[in-house]
Amino acid sequence: MGQYLLLVYSKAASGQEDAYHVWYDRTHLAEVIAVPGFKAASRYAPAASAETGPGATGEYLAIYEIESEDPAATMAALTASAGKMNMSPALDLQNIRMELHKLITPRLERA
Numbered sequence: 001m002g003q004y005l006l007l008v009y010s011k012a013a014s015g016q017e018d019a020y021h022v023w024y025d026r027t028h029l030a031e032v033i034a035v036p037g038f039k040a041a042s043r044y045a046p047a048a049s050a051e052t053g054p055g056a057t058g059e060y061l062a063i064y065e066i067e068s069e070d071p072a073a074t075m076a077a078l079t080a081s082a083g084k085m086n087m088s089p090a091l092d093l094q095n096i097r098m099e100l101h102k103l104i105t106p107r108l109e110r111a
Contacts, residue, residue, distance in 0.1 A: 001067050003065070003102070005065060005066070005103075006101075007061060007099045008063075009096065016089070020088065024043060028085065035077050036077055037067060038065070038066055039067050
């Protein structure tokens with residue numbers, strides 16, 4: 001069984017930041033991990049840095065953990081179920097990027 005991470009970068013629609021977070025956290029994450037092959041999900045906000053300041057990009061990251069023999073079929077199942085998901089106008093549909101990554105080394109942890 002292959003292990004994968006789906007990285008999804010997205011932004012809130014203008015003036016919809018609060019609604020975006022409520023929808024993503026309370027609705028969308030659960031809908032995605034209900035798709036067969038999806039095992040877990042978490043979200044991240046941009047960290048402040050001296051170069052960019054706090055949350056300068058306005059872009060958030062959702063990480064979905066996937067276990068699948070056929071990642072193409074898993075992604076096709078996600079696409080097929082998208083029409084049944086409760087999408088929100090608070091999501092800026094013009095600024096979404098997705099990347100699928102395959103695990104190539106076991107997780108290394110400090111002893």
